[in-house]
Amino acid sequence: MDTAEVLLCVLMVVIIIVSLLSNVLVLICFLYNPEIRKQVPGLFNLNLTFCNLLLTVSNMPLTLVGLVSKAQPGGDGFCQIVGFLETFLSTNSMLSMAALSIDRWIAVVFPLRYHSKMRHKDAAFVLGYTWAHSMSFSTVATCLSWVGYHRLYASCTLSNPRASSRTQFVIFTVFFHSFTFLLSFIVLCFTYLKVLKVARFHCKRIDVITMQTLVLLVDIHPSVRQRCLEEQKRRRQRATKKISTFIGTFMLCFAPYVITRIVELFPAVPINPHWGIVSKCLAYSKAACDPFVYSLLRHQYKKTCTDIINRLLKRSSLNASGRGYSIDQTPQPKRTYNLTFSGIQVRLLGTLCTSF
Structure with a gap:
């Protein structure tokens, strides 16, 4: 093995470890916290976590074995089963991310009708479609013997060694990626x-209210004014960063692999073998990123992880959370300022800006 292959093996091992630990942690939080289980997005997260975990324990280790041994892991029948799982799970993961985005869209754009538009039975219907969609493509590929060991990716995946069905395989591959990756x-x-x-519209409204308040409260303490302005700036950037993360990680992880699969359909275009493995590792890395992007960095999951740790350490969760404060917030002492405006005395708490 050359240096590049050794680095790729190390990268694959890191992806497997991070993906396994993070997805197991999300599953534990889901089982531990009844509030997460009651929420509709929790079903989509559970489905995504299930797909990522199964992909981590079934396909990633065999790809690592194929990369090290440079040979097919197991027989043809075993490789077809693994390839079926790889096609099914990767498709299901993409559609689950699309389902989560639809849920957030309904919750933000139609907040008053969210509970009537996105109920648990509606979520079950969406998940049923993702499973049917994934199962149909993977079944067709397996029945037509378009699943096998692919040396370029050192894994059992979509592959067509027969020249007689090349045209049909090209049509299927384009159709498959159009209705999975492109659709998602x-x-x-x-x-x-x-x-x-x-989000930007509401931020503008909040910013107007904040600035009007700061103008009226001319005697406000400078530290409070500065904290309000900093919070206003962070609020404007928060939504953009989150959405950029959702779309950016999806494109960064899946786009190189999908583009490589499309370019591969043209025999005249050469593809570096190392690049094939790199694109496969990027696609696998999405399973390690998803727990942090969709779950573990959220306040509810952070609090659940803290409660679990406190319980394991036999400490009171209530004391650890600061007597009712959020775990990622430090209780600030309230300071009171007496301001006079138009002859009327106004009492202002120093933490006023945090309510905007």
């Missing part, structure tokens, strides 16, 4: 850009 990407862009538009 379009849904992500449409929904999250709508969410960003609404």
Whole structure:
């Protein structure tokens, strides 16, 4: 093995470890916290976590074995089963991300009708479609013997060694990626850009209220004024960063692999073998990123992880959370300022800006 292959093996091992630990942690939080289980997005997160975990324990180790041994892991029948799982799980993961974006779109754009538009049975219907969609493509590919060991990716995946069915395989591959990757990407862009538009609109309204308050309260303490302005700036950037993360990680992880699969259909275009493995590792890395992007960095999951740790350490969760304060907030002492405006005395708490 050359240096590049050794680095790729190390990268694959890191991806497997991070993906396994993070997805197991998300599953533990889901089982531990009844509030997460009651929420509709929790079903989509559970499905995404299930797909990522199964992909981590079934396909990633065999790809690592194929990379090290430079040979097919197991027989043809075993490789077809693994390839079926790889096609099914990767498709299901993409559609689950699209389902999560639709849920956020409805929650933000139609907040008053969210509970009537997105109920648990509606979520079950969406998940049923993702499973049917994934199962249909993977079944067709397996039945037509278009699943096998692919040396370029050192894994059992979509592959067509027969020249007689090349045209049909090309049509299937283009159709498959158009209705999985491209469809999911379009849904992500449409929904999250709508969410960003609404978020920016509300931020502008809040900024106007904040600035009007700061102008009226001419005697406000400088530290409070500065904290309000800093919070106003962070609020404007927060929604953009989150949505950029959702769409950016999807494109960064899946686009290189999908583009490589499309370019591969043209025999005249050479593809570096190392690049094939790199694109596969990027696609696998999405399973390691998803727990942090969609779950573990959220306040509810952070609090659940803290409660679990406190319980394991036999400490009171209530004391650890600061007597009712959020775990990622430090209780600030309240300071009171007496301001006179138009002959009327106003009492202002120093933490006023945090309510905007």
